[in-house]
Amino acid sequence: MAHALIVIDVQKDFCPEGALAVPEGDAIVGPVNALMTDAEAVILTQDWHPAGHSSFASSHVGKSPYDLIDMPYGPQVLWPDHCIQGSLGAQFHRELHADRADLIIRKGYNPAIDSYSAFFENDHVTPTGLEGYLRTRGIDNLLMVGLALDFCVNFSAVDAAKLGFGVTVRTDLCRAIDLDGSLAAALDGMRAAGVVLEAGHG
Ligand code: VGL
Ligand code: ZN
Numbered sequence: 001m002a003h004a005l006i007v008i009d010v011q012k013d014f015c016p017e018g019a020l021a022v023p024e025g026d027a028i029v030g031p032v033n034a035l036m037t038d039a040e041a042v043i044l045t046q047d048w049h050p051a052g053h054s055s056f057a058s059s060h061v062g063k064s065p066y067d068l069i070d071m072p073y074g075p076q077v078l079w080p081d082h083c084i085q086g087s088l089g090a091q092f093h094r095e096l097h098a099d100r101a102d103l104i105i106r107k108g109y110n111p112a113i114d115s116y117s118a119f120f121e122n123d124h125v126t127p128t129g130l131e132g133y134l135r136t137r138g139i140d141n142l143l144m145v146g147l148a149l150d151f152c153v154n155f156s157a158v159d160a161a162k163l164g165f166g167v168t169v170r171t172d173l174c175r176a177i178d179l180d181g182s183l184a185a186a187l188d189g190m191r192a193a194g195v196v197l198e199a200g201h202g
Helices: 025-038 130-136 149-162 182-192
Strands: 003-008 041-047 068-071 074-077 103-107 141-147 166-175 196-198
Touching (some): 003 025, 025 166, 041 130, 103 130, 182 196
Parallel strands (some): 003 141, 041 103, 141 166
Antiparallel strands (some): 068 074
């Protein structure tokens, strides 16, 4: 069945030594590249924030990374500065086969709203355009991998399932941040939304 491979945020800042390093984030790159050959479409997402973005702790007086604040659209975790537009850290991991991408979708560029999901900003209503792209290409099934499993992969997978796409997440080709139980909550939330979680074929 025709499917798109959606590779979420495999960027330097989410890999070891990056500004918002996800443990073992770089370990998935080789097998993710290998999956690209079987997909009808390869789509990469790229977290792409302006300097001073509202999701950065440094933009809020007296706040530290990983604090939680209330934004007009709901609760928001504050992060270290990461994936600033045009910076080295915003680049894809050097070994990711980014040239294979049909589409690169950038997100998080609105200074006032974070955007974990590849489909909607964190207000859950502002679309990124990815849904229209997939529908006009006739793609109904999505295979998702990438970083971080409990944030951007989770939000993307749940939104896609709500939109009616068939969604499989290869959990072995994701890595998590795991902040205060966020990984367990994300796995439960994805299952509840009808996302198929696959641990791979060994
Ligand atoms: C992400 C936190 C902040 C992610 C992006 O890619 O999961 N997490 N920005
Ligand atoms: Zn971000």
